[in-house]
Amino acid sequence: MSASGDSHGWVLEAVELYELPLLRYARRLLGDVDLAADSVQHAFVKLCEESSDRLKGRVAPWLFRVCRNRALDHLRQWGRERSLLAADADAPSDGARTPGSREADPAISCEQADLAERLRTLLADLPAPQRETIDLWCEGLCYREIAEITGRQEGHIRVLAHRGLTALRTHPLVRDLLTPTGLQSAQTISAS
Amino acid sequence: MIPKQSAESADPLRDEPSAAMLTAHALGQLEGAEQADVERQIADPARHKDRETVAEVRRVAEVLRADRLADGMPRSTDLRRAVVAAIAVNRGDSETAAPPSTVVAMPQAARRSVAWWIAVAGSLAAAILVMVTAVRMQPTQPWGGRAPVGREIAQRLPVGRPGDAESVLRDEKMEAPPKPQSAPQLAGKQASEQHRRLEQQAAVTETDKRSESSSMAAAPATPGHVRERKGLHESEVDGKAANGMLVKGIASAKPDRSDSANRNGSSVPAPLAASAMDRDAREFGSEGFERAKQLERQGDSERYAQLTENRPRLPADDPLSTFSIDVDTASYANVRRFLTSGRLPPRDAVRIEELVNYFRYDYPQPAADKPFSVTLEVAACPWHAGRRLVRIGLQGRDIDRRERPAGNLVFLIDVSGSMAAANKLPLVKQALSMLVEELTENDSVAIVTYAGDAGLKLPATSGDQKQTILAAISGLSSGGSTHGSAGINMAYEQAAERFIAGGVNRVILATDGDLNVGVTGNEALVELIRQKAAGGTFLTVLGFGEGNLQDEKMEKIADNGNGVYAYIDGAREARKVLVEQLTGSTITIAKDVKIQVEFNPTQVVAYRLLGYENRLMAAEEFRNDKKDAGEIGAGHSVTAIYEITLAGGADGGTATGAEPLKYQPQPAAAAQPVEGKSSRELLTVKLRSKRPDGDTSVLEESALTDRGGSFAEASVDLRFAAAVAGFGMILRGSDQKGEATLPMVAAIAATALGPDQGGYRAEFLDLVRKAQALRDGGE
Numbered sequence: 006m007s008a009s010g011d012s013h014g015w016v017l018e019a020v021e022l023y024e025l026p027l028l029r030y031a032r033r034l035l036g037d038v039d040l041a042a043d044s045v046q047h048a049f050v051k052l053c054e055e056s057s058d059r060l061k062g063r064v065a066p067w068l069f070r071v072c073r074n075r076a077l078d079h080l081r082q083w084g085r086e087r088s089l090l091a092a093d094a095d096a097p098s099d100g101a102r103t104p105g106s107r108e109a110d111p112a113i114s115c116e117q118a119d120l121a122e123r124l125r126t127l128l129a130d131l132p133a134p135q136r137e138t139i140d141l142w143c144e145g146l147c148y149r150e151i152a153e154i155t156g157r158q159e160g161h162i163r164v165l166a167h168r169g170l171t172a173l174r175t176h177p178l179v180r181d182l183l184t185p186t187g188l189q190s191a192q193t194i195s196a197s
Numbered sequence: 198m199i200p201k202q203s204a205e206s207a208d209p210l211r212d213e214p215s216a217a218m219l220t221a222h223a224l225g226q227l228e229g230a231e232q233a234d235v236e237r238q239i240a241d242p243a244r245h246k247d248r249e250t251v252a253e254v255r256r257v258a259e260v261l262r263a264d265r266l267a268d269g270m271p272r273s274t275d276l277r278r279a280v281v282a283a284i285a286v287n288r289g290d291s292e293t294a295a296p297p298s299t300v301v302a303m304p305q306a307a308r309r310s311v312a313w314w315i316a317v318a319g320s321l322a323a324a325i326l327v328m329v330t331a332v333r334m335q336p337t338q339p340w341g342g343r344a345p346v347g348r349e350i351a352q353r354l355p356v357g358r359p360g361d362a363e364s365v366l367r368d369e370k371m372e373a374p375p376k377p378q379s380a381p382q383l384a385g386k387q388a389s390e391q392h393r394r395l396e397q398q399a400a401v402t403e404t405d406k407r408s409e410s411s412s413m414a415a416a417p418a419t420p421g422h423v424r425e426r427k428g429l430h431e432s433e434v435d436g437k438a439a440n441g442m443l444v445k446g447i448a449s450a451k452p453d454r455s456d457s458a459n460r461n462g463s464s465v466p467a468p469l470a471a472s473a474m475d476r477d478a479r480e481f482g483s484e485g486f487e488r489a490k491q492l493e494r495q496g497d498s499e500r501y502a503q504l505t506e507n508r509p510r511l512p513a514d515d516p517l518s519t520f521s522i523d524v525d526t527a528s529y530a531n532v533r534r535f536l537t538s539g540r541l542p543p544r545d546a547v548r549i550e551e552l553v554n555y556f557r558y559d560y561p562q563p564a565a566d567k568p569f570s571v572t573l574e575v576a577a578c579p580w581h582a583g584r585r586l587v588r589i590g591l592q593g594r595d596i597d598r599r600e601r602p603a604g605n606l607v608f609l610i611d612v613s614g615s616m617a618a619a620n621k622l623p624l625v626k627q628a629l630s631m632l633v634e635e636l637t638e639n640d641s642v643a644i645v646t647y648a649g650d651a652g653l654k655l656p657a658t659s660g661d662q663k664q665t666i667l668a669a670i671s672g673l674s675s676g677g678s679t680h681g682s683a684g685i686n687m688a689y690e691q692a693a694e695r696f697i698a699g700g701v702n703r704v705i706l707a708t709d710g711d712l713n714v715g716v717t718g719n720e721a722l723v724e725l726i727r728q729k730a731a732g733g734t735f736l737t738v739l740g741f742g743e744g745n746l747q748d749e750k751m752e753k754i755a756d757n758g759n760g761v762y763a764y765i766d767g768a769r770e771a772r773k774v775l776v777e778q779l780t781g782s783t784i785t786i787a788k789d790v791k792i793q794v795e796f797n798p799t800q801v802v803a804y805r806l807l808g809y810e811n812r813l814m815a816a817e818e819f820r821n822d823k824k825d826a827g828e829i830g831a832g833h834s835v836t837a838i839y840e841i842t843l844a845g846g847a848d849g850g851t852a853t854g855a856e857p858l859k860y861q862p863q864p865a866a867a868a869q870p871v872e873g874k875s876s877r878e879l880l881t882v883k884l885r886s887k888r889p890d891g892d893t894s895v896l897e898e899s900a901l902t903d904r905g906g907s908f909a910e911a912s913v914d915l916r917f918a919a920a921v922a923g924f925g926m927i928l929r930g931s932d933q934k935g936e937a938t939l940p941m942v943a944a945i946a947a948t949a950l951g952p953d954q955g956g957y958r959a960e961f962l963d964l965v966r967k968a969q970a971l972r973d974g975g976e
Contacts, residue, residue, distance in 0.1 A: 020280055028270050038270075046279050053283035121264040124257060142258070143265040148226045160214075166224065167217035174250075174257050183253055 015057045019064050020049055026144040027072050033140050034076045044079065048072035066150040069141065073154060120182045127173050135169030138162055211247075219247060223254035275674045282614060501545035502752075502811065506931055509805040509842070512796035517816040519793040520809045521826030522591065522835045525752065526774075527740055527764035529555035532928065533960075534766040536967045542928060549808030549925035553836050556921065556957055558914040560592035560834050568787040569593045569829060571882060573901040576911035578840055579945060580923055580937035585903060587839040588915045589794070589882055593786050596831040603639035603700040604660070606632075609688040611708035612646045616675040618709075620766065621742040625707045628739070628771030629670045636660030643691040644669050647684025657695040685725065692734045699890075701785070702734040708751070709742035723757045727825075730757070733890065735785060735828070739774065740764040752811075756827070773957075787886040788828040789894060792837065793819045796880045800903070803842040804880075805933065807922045819885060822894050829886070838922050840933075841879065843903070878902050917949035917958060924965055939969040 027048060031041035048071040052064070060067050128136055134155075141151045148166070152159040173179055211219065221227050222235040239247040510518070528551035535542035563570040572590035579586075608629060616622040629644075636642060640660030645653055655669035688704045696702055726736050738755040740762065755762030763774045791814065796804050806813075818824040829835060878900045885894040908916065924942045926934040943965045950958045 016280060016284060017277075020277060024272055024276060025270055028273075029265060029268055032270070042273055042276070046273075046276050049276060049280045050283040053280060121260050124261055125264055128261065139258075139261065140265075142224060143262040148221065163217045163221050163226070164213065166226075167213070167220035170220055170224075170254050170257055171216070173261075174253050179257065183256065 015064075016049065016052050019052060019068065023065055023068050024049075027068060030069065030140055030144055031072055031076050034073065034137070035079060040076070040079045044072045044075040047075040063153075065146060066153040069144075069146065069150075069154040070156075120179065123176075123178045123182070124173055127176055127179065128169075131169050131172060135165050135172070138165040139169045142166060216250075219250060220254050223251040224258055278612070278674055501543060504545050504548065504810045504929075506929065506933060507806045507808075507810055507813075509803040509840075509933075511803055512798040512801050516796050516798060517793055517819075518796070518804065518806055518839070519791065519814045519816050519819045520806065520837070521812045521814055522790040522792060522829060522837075523550055523809060523812050523827050524554055524829060524833045524835055525551050525755065525762045526555040527752065527762050528552060530764040530766045530770050531740075533964055534764075536964050536971070537766075539971065541968065541971050544929050547925050547928045548811075549922050549929070550812070550837065551808070552925045553808065553838065553918050553921045554834070556917065556961070557954070558590055558592075558834055558836060558918065559951070560590045560914075563592065563594050567594075567897075568886065568888070569790075571884065571897065571899050573882060573899055574912060574915050575879065575901060575903045576906045576915055577908040578935075579908045579919060579941065580935035581840065582936075583842070584935075585841050585843060585879075586908075586911075586915065586919055587841055587879065587901065588918060589792065589837045589839075590914075591790070591792075591829065591835040591884070593829040593831055593833040593835075596786075601701070601831065603641075603697050604636070605641050605657075605692060605695045605697045605700055605702045607643045607645060607657075607688045607691045607704045609684055609704055609706045610644060610646045610654075610673060611706075612673060612675045614675055616709055616742070618742055621709050622673065622675045624741055624765060624767070624771060625739070626670050626673055628707075628765060628775050630667060631772055632775040633660075633663055633666050633670070636663070636666075641695045641697075642666050643688075643695070644673070645684060645688045645691060646673065653687060653691070657691055685722070689725075689729050689734060692729075696733070703737055704729075704734060705737045705739060706754075707739045707741060709740070723754065726754060726757045730825075738762045761830070785828045785889040786831050788889055788891075789822070789824075789826045790829050790835075790884065790886040791819050791826045791894075793883045793885075794839065794880050795883065796841070797878050798844075800844055800877065800879045801841045802844045805840045807838045807840060808925065809837060819883070820894075822887070822892065828889075836918050838918060839880075843879075913949045913951040916945055917951065920945040920949060920965075921961065924961075924968075928968065939965055939972065943969070 024045065027045045028041055031044045032038055035041050035044065048068045051071050052060075052068060055067070128139060131139070134157075137155065138151055141154060142148075146154065148159050148162045151157075152162045155162070157165070174183065218227065218231065218235055219239075222232065222239075227235060238244060239251060525548075528546060528548040531546055532542045532552065535546065560572045561570050570592045572588075572592070574588045574590075575585050577586070578584035610622075610625060612622065616625070633642070638659050638661035641657045642655065642660060643653070643657040644655035644666075654673065655666060658665055658669075660666075685704070685706075688706075692702050692704055730736065736755060736757075738751045738761070740751050741764075752762045763770075765771050765774060793816065794804075812827070814824070814826070827835075879902060881898055881900045884897045886897075887894045908919070911919075920942045923934065923937040923945070924939075927937055927939060927942065943962060946958065946962045946965060950962070953959055
């Protein structure tokens with residue numbers, strides 16, 4: 006038995022912590038909720054076979070990596086991996102998102118919502134590796150972890166994030182919204 | 198590669214690594230020396246541009262992250278169950294745990310993954326066969342002799358390592374794109390063919406796949422591909438629609454995978470199962486076969502108590518025949534399952550009385566003050582010349598469903614991994630959903646599960662809260678080992694909490710036979726159930742699925758719970774048991790119903806009861822009110838058939854009249870021949886029963902005199918019941934079957950269908966023919 010026979014409470018804890026981040030990530034990768042759920046479940050089931058000692062401090066990247074591999078398998082099986090290079094099926098690039106799909110956060114101003122909308126669309130159009138890097142960062146993973154998850158060099162992640170964010174930030178649609186108020190409202194983002 | 202515009206608008210003063218460091222700083226990804234370095238740099242008043250950049254990056258990143266987190270995705274309860282189950286499996290405390298060969302060190306993760314799926318999903322044999330077949334077929338498919346691109350990539354790459362991603366999520370590093378895309382049109386063609394093939398396999402007919410929009414046609418992501426991307430996007434959506442359908446299959450029927458092949462078309466499209474486990478299958482196909490074989494063999498693990506058929510008895514020695522009524526019908530559904538799947542049932546799976554009692558007979562409703570009516574009839578025996586058949590029919594009072602008393606129903610549902618098959622938990626859920634439709638605000642329903650994930654899934658909820666109940670039902674999913682948690686205790690607690698005096702208080706256990714409901718030891722369990730039944734909470738056992746059915750155990754448990762055991766093999770049966778008989782299986786109108794038949798030795802030289810072997814009682818137990826027996830529910834009917842041999846002459850030389858009876862504990866009135874005419878009676882039926890809440894039994898008697906009717910003149914119901922009993926004897930290979938043959942049974946049944954509401958009798962006829970075909974075909 007690979008599991009050390011200790012209590013598996015840490016697995017359930019990981020479910021609490023990472024289920025939703027994994028789901029969001031996998032769904033963006035796959036463009037399909039059910040396949041995403043399958044990938045996430047797969048990751049957690051595999052986690053049960055692990056020992057907590059072995060994974061100490063690395064649970065999140067480990068989960069993301071296993072989940073990602075599963076998701077890529079799904080894509081391969083459907084012969085759709087190419088699609089990752091183009092658009093995210095879940096995020097129509099024409100911006101025709103279903104408004105009800107997200108809960109409106111009253112704290113987000115109209116303008117910011119607009120910005121979010123545009124960024125979401127543009128993000129979906131980024132090359133997959135850039136988009137994936139940003140997705141993972143959004144879920145709270147650091148560069149080192151993202152590198153571990155995607156099997157890329159950390160330096161490469163740094164470049165991917167940079168390129169992605171630069172492309173977004175400098176896009177005319179974003180620039181419009183960013184320049185007038187952008188600097189004033191910018192806040193510090195705490196290190197993840 | 199960087200879109201032109203962004204490259205242009207990037208700070209010309211910085212090279213990319215340095216700019217990337219700035220972004221990293223903005224994202225909080227720098228530490229130590231690097232961070233200090235950047236901070237120092239941008240503190241320089243001259244570098245206000247950098248500060249702006251950092252602020253912008255932060256703003257963008259922040260909005261993205263907030264937007265992401267606002268993306269409300271529901272947590273999945275399935276996930277928790279699966280994890281709990283997996284934990285159980287990995288602790289090795291499950292009987293369905295992965296086979297030892299697969300429990301190896303971590304690097305073999307994929308291997309254990311498939312083992313887990315196999316183990317937890319239960320009888321996956323079929324799916325694996327399909328999967329392996331699919332995998333083996335793939336390379337030889339006629340689409341140009343090449344495996345589809347996706348597969349090619351998959352094969353080219355080592356599977357399951359993070360490194361794959363580098364190729365699949367191809368980086369925009371300036372490398373040349375991988376070769377398969379060099380001829381996008383070719384790829385597109387292949388892809389479309391693959392799609393078409395998948396479609397065919399999946400029989401998803403309406404996915405009108407436009408081949409030119411296949412996602413496989415994706416060219417490498419290069420700048421300025423807007424139009425092409427758009428096209429791709431559409432195809433993606435298109436493909437998603439198709440996949441969505443299939444995937445729905447996965448998600449809702451994930452537990453179904455197991456049975457997909459041997460149950461006609463009900464569940465997962467084959468390629469889906471194939472795709473989901475494709476990789477695993479590729480690597481472990483032979484292991485899958487091995488496991489499939491194992492599972493196949495498990496088909497033999499169904500257990501049936503051995504029945505020794507009743508022998509003819511002589512009234513001169515044994516004037517009394519005593520037994521408990523039995524309204525169970527599980528055996529019929531089980532027999533049907535065997536025959537429908539092309540096998541003859543094992544001998545002991547056939548219980549004649551349950552076959553006979555499966556059908557509705559047209560017995561009169563009881564008189565106003567009686568819980569049930571008694572119907573007696575006699576006619577010639579079709580399979581033994583010179584013998585007679587006696588039918589005893591009890592009809593429980595029918596209660597209009599709308600007028601039935603309030604119900605306090607607690608469902609105790611086995612959600613162990615073995616319940617995953619399509620004909621188990623999904624069917625349970627379907628059955629429950631049907632039942633819910635019948636409930637009113639007077640009823641309450643609670644759902645308790647047992648297995649790795651034991652617990653209260655739905656606290657007692659009023660029957661009119663249908664959405665809540667249905668949601669709880671649809672939230673049920675299997676996974677895990679059947680493992681002791683105080684499932685049954687919890688169920689009884691729930692029942693006690695909402696106990697309805699004068700109402701129907703019942704725990705309804707749905708399982709495939711792993712009856713480890715949290716009480717160790719059969720005896721303790723039986724005792725608990727007996728106790729609770731005494732307290733007014735009865736138990737119904739619904740058996741599901743195949744291959745693991747602990748028939749004997751289930752019946753024993755139901756019997757002790759004063760309850761009903763029904764085997765549910767399909768939606769139709771679910772409706773019959775839970776909806777049509779809702780009032781019957783939930784409202785007890787009389788309990789401890791015992792039948793004692795006293796034969797008149799002057800008329801009857803031998804008798805034999807067909808069936809009820811495991812319901813026989815000692816003659817003295819008839820009067821013993823401490824000895825419990827079966828209950829009869831509203832609308833239930835019970836039929837018993839005796840085959841008797843008449844004495845040569847009515848006043849035969851052996852006419853010792855009442856003599857043997859003088860030693861009986863309580864000679865009944867009929868046993869004291871009242872001058873002449875009563876001596877022509879064949880028998881007297883005595884019934885003892887208690888009110889559902891009563892402690893003392895009430896006796897009722899009726900006598901039967903033979904008027905010498907032929908079989909053809911008998912009522913439709915007698916003839917049909919005789920056909921069913923004959924069928925049972927034939928299936929059991931009984932040496933008592935006389936001249937009964939399947940064609941004879943079919944012929945009798947065919948002329949005794951009656952009104953046949955619901956078509957059950959016609960179905961019986963069909964089963965007889967199936968059995969005939971199986972016999973002819975090699976048995």
